[in-house]
Amino acid sequence: MIFAFKKLSGKTLSVLSILKIFHLEHNIQVKLDFSKCCDTLQINENEIVYGNFSIINYLTKVKRNPYQNEKLWWVAHQLQDVIQIKKNDEVVEKKKQVKTDNVKSLNRILEQQKYLEGEELSETDIIAYIKLKRVKPEVKTQGKLQKWQNAVGAIVDPILTSTENEFNPQIIAFHEEKRKKQEEINKRKEQHQNAKKQAKDDQNKGKQQQQQQQQQQQQQQQQQQQQQQQQQQQQQQQQQQQQQQQQQQQSQQQQQSNKIKQKEEISQDYLKQFSAQKIIRTNLGQQILPQKDKRNVLITSALPYVNNVPHLGNIIGCVLSADVFARYSRLRGYNTLYICGTDEYGTATEVKAIQEKMTPQEICTKFHQIHKEVYDWFDIDFDYFGRTSTPIHTEITQEIFNHLHPKYTTQKSSPQTYCTSCKMYLADRYVSGVCPHCQYEDARGDQCDNCGKLLDPVELINSKCYICKNQPEIKETKHIYINLPDIQEKLEKWIHSTSQTGLWSQNSYNVSKAWLKLGLKERCITRDLKWGVQVPLDEYKDKVFYVWFDAPIGYLSITANFIKEWKQWWMNPENVELFQFMGKDNVPFHTVIFPSTLMGTEQNYTLLKTISTTEYLNYEDGKFSKSRSTGVFGDNAQDTQIPNEIFRYYLLINRPEKSDTIFTWQDFANKNNNELLPNLGNLVNRALNFIYKNYNKSIPNVELNQLNGKDEEFINLFMNKFKNEYLDAFEKVEIKDALRKAMELSSLVNKYIQDEKAWEKEQKESKRSDVILFVAVNAIRLVSALIEPFMPSVSAKINFTLGFNQRTEKDDVLFKHVLSYDNNVSALLNLVNPGQPINQPVPIFREFKPEEVERWRQLYKGQI
Numbered sequence: 011m012i013f014a015f016k017k018l019s020g021k022t023l024s025v026l027s028i029l030k031i032f033h034l035e036h037n038i039q040v041k042l043d044f045s046k047c048c049d050t051l052q053i054n055e056n057e058i059v060y061g062n063f064s065i066i067n068y069l070t071k072v073k074r075n076p077y078q079n080e081k082l083w084w085v086a087h088q089l090q091d092v093i094q095i096k097k098n099d100e101v102v103e104k105k106k107q108v109k110t111d112n113v114k115s116l117n118r119i120l121e122q123q124k125y126l127e128g129e130e131l132s133e134t135d136i137i138a139y140i141k142l143k144r145v146k147p148e149v150k151t152q153g154k155l156q157k158w159q160n161a162v163g164a165i166v167d168p169i170l171t172s173t174e175n176e177f178n179p180q181i182i183a184f185h186e187e188k189r190k191k192q193e194e195i196n197k198r199k200e201q202h203q204n205a206k207k208q209a210k211d212d213q214n215k216g217k218q219q220q221q222q223q224q225q226q227q228q229q230q231q232q233q234q235q236q237q238q239q240q241q242q243q244q245q246q247q248q249q250q251q252q253q254q255q256q257q258q259q260q261s262q263q264q265q266q267s268n269k270i271k272q273k274e275e276i277s278q279d280y281l282k283q284f285s286a287q288k289i290i291r292t293n294l295g296q297q298i299l300p301q302k303d304k305r306n307v308l309i310t311s312a313l314p315y316v317n318n319v320p321h322l323g324n325i326i327g328c329v330l331s332a333d334v335f336a337r338y339s340r341l342r343g344y345n346t347l348y349i350c351g352t353d354e355y356g357t358a359t360e361v362k363a364i365q366e367k368m369t370p371q372e373i374c375t376k377f378h379q380i381h382k383e384v385y386d387w388f389d390i391d392f393d394y395f396g397r398t399s400t401p402i403h404t405e406i407t408q409e410i411f412n413h414l415h416p417k418y419t420t421q422k423s424s425p426q427t428y429c430t431s432c433k434m435y436l437a438d439r440y441v442s443g444v445c446p447h448c449q450y451e452d453a454r455g456d457q458c459d460n461c462g463k464l465l466d467p468v469e470l471i472n473s474k475c476y477i478c479k480n481q482p483e484i485k486e487t488k489h490i491y492i493n494l495p496d497i498q499e500k501l502e503k504w505i506h507s508t509s510q511t512g513l514w515s516q517n518s519y520n521v522s523k524a525w526l527k528l529g530l531k532e533r534c535i536t537r538d539l540k541w542g543v544q545v546p547l548d549e550y551k552d553k554v555f556y557v558w559f560d561a562p563i564g565y566l567s568i569t570a571n572f573i574k575e576w577k578q579w580w581m582n583p584e585n586v587e588l589f590q591f592m593g594k595d596n597v598p599f600h601t602v603i604f605p606s607t608l609m610g611t612e613q614n615y616t617l618l619k620t621i622s623t624t625e626y627l628n629y630e631d632g633k634f635s636k637s638r639s640t641g642v643f644g645d646n647a648q649d650t651q652i653p654n655e656i657f658r659y660y661l662l663i664n665r666p667e668k669s670d671t672i673f674t675w676q677d678f679a680n681k682n683n684n685e686l687l688p689n690l691g692n693l694v695n696r697a698l699n700f701i702y703k704n705y706n707k708s709i710p711n712v713e714l715n716q717l718n719g720k721d722e723e724f725i726n727l728f729m730n731k732f733k734n735e736y737l738d739a740f741e742k743v744e745i746k747d748a749l750r751k752a753m754e755l756s757s758l759v760n761k762y763i764q765d766e767k768a769w770e771k772e773q774k775e776s777k778r779s780d781v782i783l784f785v786a787v788n789a790i791r792l793v794s795a796l797i798e799p800f801m802p803s804v805s806a807k808i809n810f811t812l813g814f815n816q817r818t819e820k821d822d823v824l825f826k827h828v829l830s831y832d833n834n835v836s837a838l839l840n841l842v843n844p845g846q847p848i849n850q851p852v853p854i855f856r857e858f859k860p861e862e863v864e865r866w867r868q869l870y871k872g873q874i
Contacts, residue, residue, distance in 0.1 A: 011036060012052040013065070014043040018177060021062035022049055024137045027169050028069060030295060032133065042180055066133055135162050140170075157372075160379050164395075172294050179816065276852060284852045287806035288389070289798060291340065291822050297573045298393060300585050304345040308579050308616065309336045310565045312592035312600075313353035313398070316377040317362040320384060321634040321643045322673060323627035326661040327593035331622060331745055333390045334662065335589060337799035338740045338748075343826030347579060351396035351568040352378045355542040356557030357438040357456075361476060363541075370541040374399050384644030388654050389802050396568035398560070403567035407560045408546040413611035415547075418493045420532060427455070427467045427482040429475040435538035436467060436475055436482050438557075443470030462595060487538060490550065492559070494530035497606045502526055504609070504617065505601065512620040513742055515667070517594055522601040533603065535559040562604040583616045589743070591622045622743045625666040629673050630871070640872025641673070650866060655801040656682055656855075662800050665746045675867045679858040689753055690797070690804070691855040693760045697786050698811055698851040700769065709787055709813075710780035711844040714835065721785050722835060724762045728789055729834035731755055736796060737825075752796040759789040784844065787812065791841040795824045804854055813848045 013029060015022045029038050038051075051059040051068065059068045139162040300306040311332035314320055320329075329350060336348035354374040363373045378397050385395065411419075427436040434440075441455035446469050450460035455467035467473065468484055475482050494501075505526070509519045535556050536545055542554025570576035579586055590600055600621060608615040628634075634641035642650070647657060660678050663685075664671050701709065732755060739748035768782040791812060798805035809821070820827055824841075831837035 011038045013038055013040050013049070014046050014052070015049045016042060016044045016046050017181060018174060020140050023170055023173065024133075024140050025049060025062055025065055025069075026173050027136045027140070027166050028066065028133045030169050030173075031136070031165065033069060042177060042184075044184055066137070070133060136166055139163065139166055157375055160375065164379075164382060169295050172290060175290055276850065280850065281852065284807060284810065284849075287803060287810045289337075289391075289802040289806045290817055291391070292817055292819050293822065294391075298345065298347050299573065299575055300578050300582055301345050302585060304343075306345045306579075306582075306586045307336075307339045307347070308586050308588045309339070309346065309348040310588070310590050311350045312590075312596045313351055313561055313564050314381055315356075315358055316352040316354045316374050316381070316397075317358040318377070318636060319380055319643045319645045321629075321636070321641055322647070322657070322661060323629075323634055324593075325384075325388060325644060326627055326665055327624045328591055329385055329390050330388065330658065330661060331624065331665065332589075332591035333392075334745055334799045335591070335622070335740070335743060337391060337802065338825075340822060341795060341798065341825040343823040346393075347569070348391070348393045349396075349565060349569050349572070350392050351394075351398065351564060352381055353557070353561045353564060354378070354397055354399040355554070355560060357440055357537070357539060358557075360539065360541050361439050364477065371399065380645060384647075387648050388644070388658065391802070394568065394572035396564075396571050398564040398567065400567060400571055402570045403560070403564060404543050406567045406570060407543045407555060407563045410563060410607065410611055411555070412546065413613055414492070414607060415490075417612075418496055418610035419535075420491045420493055421488060422491065423486045423488045424534065425468050425484045426487045426538070427473060427475075428485040428487075429478065429480065429482045431478045431480050432475060435485070435487060437537040437539055438467065440476045441467040441470060441473050441482065442476060443473035446471055457595075488550075489534045489536045489553070490545065490547075491532040492535050492603075492607065492610065493532055494603075494606055495532065497610055498526065498530045500609055501530075501602065501606050504605065508617070508619060512618070514621050515623050517625070517668070518597050518601060518621045518623050521594070521597045525598055525602050530602070530606075558599050558603065559607065562599065562607075580616050581614050583614060586616045587619045588616050589620045589622070590618055592624075594623050594625055597621070597623055620743055622745070625668070626670045627661070627664070627666050627673055628670060630675075630867070635872060638872040640870065642870055650869075653803070655804045656686070658801055659686060659749075662745060662749050667744075667746055675863050679860075679863045682855065683857050685753065687855045687857060689760065690756045690793070691853065693756055693763075693793070694790060694808055694811070695851055695853050697763060697768075697783065697790060698848060701783055701787070702848060702851055705780075705783075707848055707850075709842055709844055709846045709848065710784050712780050712784040714839065716777075716781050717785070717835070718781075720766065721781060724758075725785065725789075725838050726834050728755060728758055728762075728792075729838055731758070732792065732796070733829070740799075749800050752793070752800065755789075755796060756793050759786055759793060762786065762789070784842075785839065788839050788841045792824075792828065792838060795828075807852075807854055811849050811851050812842060813846050815849075 013025065015025075026040065029040065043050075048060055049062050049065060051065045053059065053068075059065050135158075139159065142159065309332050311328040314324060314328065332348060332350070336346055339346040352374065354370075359370045359373055362377075363370045366373065368376070374397065382395055385392070427441050428434070429436050429440075436455070438456035439454050442452060443455075444451050445453035445458040445461060445463065445465070447463045448458060448461040450458055453460065453465065453470060455465060455470060455473075457464050473482060474480065505519075505522050508514070509522070536550060536553045537556050538552075539554050542557065543560045544551065545553050545555060566576065566580050569579055573579070592600060600618060605617055608617060626633075629641035632640060634643070636643060642657075647654070656678075660673075660681050663681060664673070664677070701707075731751070736748055736751040736755065739745075739751055763782060763786050766778075766782045768779045768786070770779075790808065794805045794808040794812075814821070828837045828841070831840070
């Protein structure tokens, strides 16, 4: 089937979004066709559907599930843009009122139907959402409608962005060409009409002009004699004035020319365009399945808990590190899927809901959106960012438990804290008290933040209820336990084998071995709570699963919410490699408890291959603290006006891989001023500015036979370090080392240009500069790819300056392309074409001043 359109109207965007979300399996080809009078869907050679609503109606018949809400469809159909008609105020007000009434109707429908927020997404949702986006600001949305908008927008907005980025340039180019052709036609018509009119006027006026000319000639002869002397004097004066003006103009032109050569004026629009450059891969939003002929890489980062805003330490520990590796894997051409989402069940959510006087579901929706916005700003490129409070998550969790339950669970009573005032059992964070291990006075019932020990609420000394602050009593309650001792032997063999083949970090291996050495114990997997996945047994219907039993299952359920064939990733250990990224406190849950759970089902699940962990990132002289406003958190990082790429670079070069590290503003500024600015920034700015000013804004034209021994020596050194050091570091998941190697390769290009003296006059006159700069530009193109996993927006800016204005499939797998050549010279020098136009260079980095550093330090030092 082929979908053809000629402009991106709201209706067309609705159809395109529906195709990309619901009909990928039909391989519908999408193309621009400016000859069409309306949007069409060609089903076969003889059958064509015309018009948006006809196309949507046809697609709903193809899709398994028809519309689920005809009322919602009617409101979506009625929502229209406000048309400003100044001549008739009554019509304007009427259209505004119609729009307001329909928005209210949509909100009432969602309230009455209890419409799930994006969980039962249909074509109707998409149409209503896109129409609602076009509502003018005077029509406000709130309540259920606002939550529905947020949920649908999380799925649809990335598709809208990628669609507009793909087709808008083509549409603009078409209309620009059409406009120019019409202007040329109009110009020719005007010239023809003017010529015809002029000929007619000349014919009519010819006789009159002859008579007038005779009279004028007589008068002129008389006047000429009188004026000759005056004219001579005037001519002399004019000549003097002209000479002075010419001298002034030449001086001004020379000054302007020199100014342009030194630095062309950069418009604000161009600066905005340059600053907005981002890496948007061509397959963004597409569902990805494992392929037998490719290396299939499944990447997860520990699911961030939904009760708070992530700080910089959280970001580097999980999502950022995983994002770097995912971007690298895609550049290698590996079939890569990066999954993450918010962990939403458990006591922490219930407690947060009590604090903010909201329901747990409202808390989850609020903080899920906050997390998504934070990660979007940090350029985290998930394939899908989901959540655990979904029906699919409940279904998969209960299914895993049903497989585990017969052989590897036990049931027994155990003591638990019970609040007589609140009349409820107090699980985990509902209890606080003194840690029995380190005597920390504010330990939680599930874990001590001071020493990191996992706790049971009954172990706390001087415990108290979080809600009423009274001391709870101990009562017996029945729970389900996973029988870890029966799985230990199988788990131990797996850890011993996988930790070696998967190159686990030493810390991960040590933590796992410590748990095994102490001997695994039965572990409770249920809780007396309301907010969670219900236990699928009648006698436990009032209990839910412990969050650390169901949370890792979120990796599977979030994948299932994105891809129907999720089992091709998660039940395919022969063809899929699982890489997981997290902080050190999450290690035992991913190397002991979660693998034991999957092993206990005796199903063929994909288990962890490589685990990459971090220690703690501390802030200045202490720790990050939201309550004390200490440190930079994700929701206020952008308030600093510091580009996200600088934060990414500092967090990654300071990544706490083997020991705790500290974020300090002085070190942050030093890394920018002494590393990024003089190395990468200087390389790109100096080389490309020289080409822009001296080579007519184009890459020098060079043949390979112009290279000399020094050029080939540099190329071989550069390419061998790329292959043997940079790629090797990434294959070992040594992220910080890979970043260092990228910066070393950038320095190597700087040194080559400096040593070969590309700027000197003799080199320019002999055309030697052409060769040096051509080699350097190709090296810069590869350096741009080397830093893409770490600072994608910087890479995008470099590529844009080099003249690569649009992302291609080749760019998505550039490392694979480079490695396909059998020699280094061809591999490097085929990245940028000779003669390729470049865009005006703009400095990528700027120096941070001492007063700025001090201002940031004071702003985030918090309360003492």
